[in-house]
Structures are given as structure tokens and as C-alpha cells.
Amino acid sequence: MLTSCFARGLELLESHDNHIVNNEMMRNVQGLAFFYSDNNQVAGNRMAESLDVGMYIVGSVENTFSGNRSNDNIWSGIWLEGSDANKIIGNEMNRNGDTGIILVVENSDNVIRGNQVNDNGYLDILFPGGIVLVGAPDFGLPMPAGNTIQANVVRGNVQYDLVETKILEFETFDYVTPVACSNLWKSNQGTVEFGPADCFD
Amino acid sequence: MESDLTCDKPLKINVSGVHLDLGGHTLSCSSPELWQFPPASAGTPTNDLNKWISGIEVNFRLDTFGSSVPNISNVQISNGSVTNCHDGIFVYHTVNSKFSHMELSGNLSDAD
Numbered sequence: 229m230l231t232s233c234f235a236r237g238l239e240l241l242e243s244h245d246n247h248i249v250n251n252e253m254m255r256n257v258q259g260l261a262f263f264y265s266d267n268n269q270v271a272g273n274r275m276a277e278s279l280d281v282g283m284y285i286v287g288s289v290e291n292t293f294s295g296n297r298s299n300d301n302i303w304s305g306i307w308l309e310g311s312d313a314n315k316i317i318g319n320e321m322n323r324n325g326d327t328g329i330i331l332v333v334e335n336s337d338n339v340i341r342g343n344q345v346n347d348n349g350y351l352d353i354l355f356p357g358g359i360v361l362v363g364a365p366d367f368g369l370p371m372p373a374g375n376t377i378q379a380n381v382v383r384g385n386v387q388y389d390l391v392e393t394k395i396l397e398f399e400t401f402d403y404v405t406p407v408a409c410s411n412l413w414k415s416n417q418g419t420v421e422f423g424p425a426d427c428f429d
Numbered sequence: 430m431e432s433d434l435t436c437d438k439p440l441k442i443n444v445s446g447v448h449l450d451l452g453g454h455t456l457s458c459s460s461p462e463l464w465q466f467p468p469a470s471a472g473t474p475t476n477d478l479n480k481w482i483s484g485i486e487v488n489f490r491l492d493t494f495g496s497s498v499p500n501i502s503n504v505q506i507s508n509g510s511v512t513n514c515h516d517g518i519f520v521y522h523t524v525n526s527k528f529s530h531m532e533l534s535g536n537l538s539d540a541d
Contacts, residue, residue: 235514235515235516235536235537236516236517236536237511237516237517237518237533237534237536238516238517238518238520238528238531238533239483239516239518239519239520240520240521240523241519241520241521241522242521242522243500243520243521243522243523243524243526244524245524245525246520246523246524246525246526246527246528247526247527247528247529248527248528248529249527249528249529249530250529250530251528251529251530251531251532251533252531252532252533252534253517253533253534254532254533254534254535255534255535255537256517256533256534256535256536256537257536257537259533279537
């Protein structure tokens with residue numbers, strides 16, 4: 229099973245029902261990574277100054293991330309890919325170089341609520357913004373769908389605070405508005421949005 | 430946390446129920462050798478993937494990727510530091526365990 233060769237502070241592979249609490253993960257390539265690991269509780273940790281992302285979650289379901297601080301990482305605070313029904317609640321994802329919270333291609337039924345996601349994107353690498361949901365359906369990579377993004381404070385991010393986008397070109401990665409909104413965006417405190425007009429309330 | 434040179438080899442936990450309080454000590458990966466908990470015995474698989482050395486490895490065995498392996502459970506690791514490794518802590522097929530109050534920093538060594 230391929231998990232890529234990035235070095236991490238803590239890596240879980242096919243491990244379930246664990247508690248990861250009050251740890252410091254500083255200056256790793258990635259702070260925390262989950263691969264095919266479900267029902268874990270991640271609370272009160274600090275991930276910072278990672279060369280890649282603070283938290284990298286792949287193929288993992290029903291985990292809860294709460295009260296963590298994933299700030300000042302080169303890429304993203306948290307990156308979810310192919311991961312469903314996770315809860316990301318009450319975390320800080322600030323001052324990351326590209327994205328605060330990003331869901332890439334097929335992710336569904338995740339709840340992202342009550343997070344502080346501010347001042348991200350200053351390096352403008354691929355997906356600059358606060359909370360970004362991105363797919364590439366024209367290339368067979370489905371949009372994230374059925375996720376709830378609610379009551380987050382998302383301010384001061386480069387380009388956009390809230391983004392639902394698809395990719396048409398893998399060289400430029402420019403944001404392109406999808407035909408329809410696939411997720412529920414509700415009561416977020418963000419000022420600059422990109423996506424279908426009916427997405428954001 | 431200051432480096433603790435008395436414990437500078439990666440630690441392998443491959444049984445259930447181990448509660449490891451590092452007492453503020455630091456593990457670093459300055460040596461490619463492994464020592465195991467419990468100590469290696471006849472029939473115990475060894476790790477020949479030295480370039481993937483992690484500070485602490487929690488798994489029944491490392492050389493069976495893709496195979497069905499049993500879970501280990503009820504492991505607790507707390508109160509220490511792991512640095513200068515590939516992964517600080519690598520956890521495979523482990524359930525109902527807890528990792529707390531660890532400083533996992535400066536783990537930057539990539540395999541390739």
C-alpha cells in the first residue's frame with residue numbers, strides 16, 4: 229500500500245479508534261497523516277511549520293478533529309482526500325501558505341464547523357484560500373459533495389475565503405465555477421466567495 | 430526539551446498493552462539500528478527498511494504490507510520527544526490506543 233514517502237510527526241495506517249491528544253508536531257514534512265484510518269479522535273494538538281501540510285487525511289472516515297491548531301504550515305492546515313464523514317470542529321487553521329482547509333476530489337458527508345480559518349494563501353501555490361473544495365469532474369475526479377461547511381470564521385485569505393471550484397487545466401489550476409453547488413455552505417463569516425451563485429448563504 | 434543521548438535508537442512496540450511514559454526523554458534516529466519491545470527473539474520479523482526508520486513504530490510487523498495482519502491494542506505513548514527521524518511515530522494496524530503529550534518535531538528524513 230502506497231502512503232508516499234513524506235516524513236511525518238505521527239502517521240496512522242489502517243489504525244482505528246485511537247486518541248491523539250495534546251501533542252506538538254513542529255517542523256516535520258507533514259505533522260499528522262492518516263491513511264485508511266477510521267474513528268480516531270484528534271484533539272488539542274498543535275501542528276506548525278510543516279514543510280507540506282499540518283494534517284494529511286486520505287481514505288479515512290468518521291474521525292473527529294477538534295481543538296487543534298494547524299497554523300503556519302507551508303501548504304495547508306488540513307488536506308482531506310477520499311475521506312468521508314469526518315468532523316472538523318473548533319480548530320484553528322491560520323496563516324498557512326496555500327489553504328486553511330481543503331477537500332480535494334471525492335470527499336462526502338464531512339462536517340466543517342466553528343473553525344477559525346484566517347490569513348491563509350500568502351504563498352499562492354495551487355489552491356490559495358480559506359476553505360477550498362475542489363474537484364476535477366471533467367477528468368473523472370468527482371467534486372467533493374454533501375459536505376456541510378457551517379459557522380466558520382474565514383477572513384483575510386488570499387483571493388477567496390470560501391471556494392467551491394473545479395479544475396479544467398492541470399497546469400494552471402485556475403478556479404472554474406462548477407455547474408451546480410454540491411455542498412451546504414451555511415452561516416460562515418467569510419467575505420470573499422468563489423463558486424456557484426446559490427452556494428453561499 | 431533537551432536531547433537525551435541515552436536513548437537514541439528507534440523503539441519498536443509489537444505487542445498489545447504497552448504503556449510507555451518516556452518521562453521527558455528524547456528519541457532520535459541517529460542510529461539505523463532497531464531495538465524492540467519486547468526484545469527480539471527467534472521468529473520475530475526484523476525491519477530491513479532502514480531508510481524508513483521511525484522513532485517509534487507501533488505495529489505487529491512492518492514487512493507485511495498488503496497482507497492480513499492482526500491488530501494490536503491498548504498501547505499508550507506519552508510524555509516525550511521524537512526527532513530527526515522519518516516518521517516520529519508510525520502506527521500500523523493499531524486500535525484503541527492513545528498518543529499524548531508527545532513532541533514530534535524535526536522529522537524530515539525522506540526515504541528517497
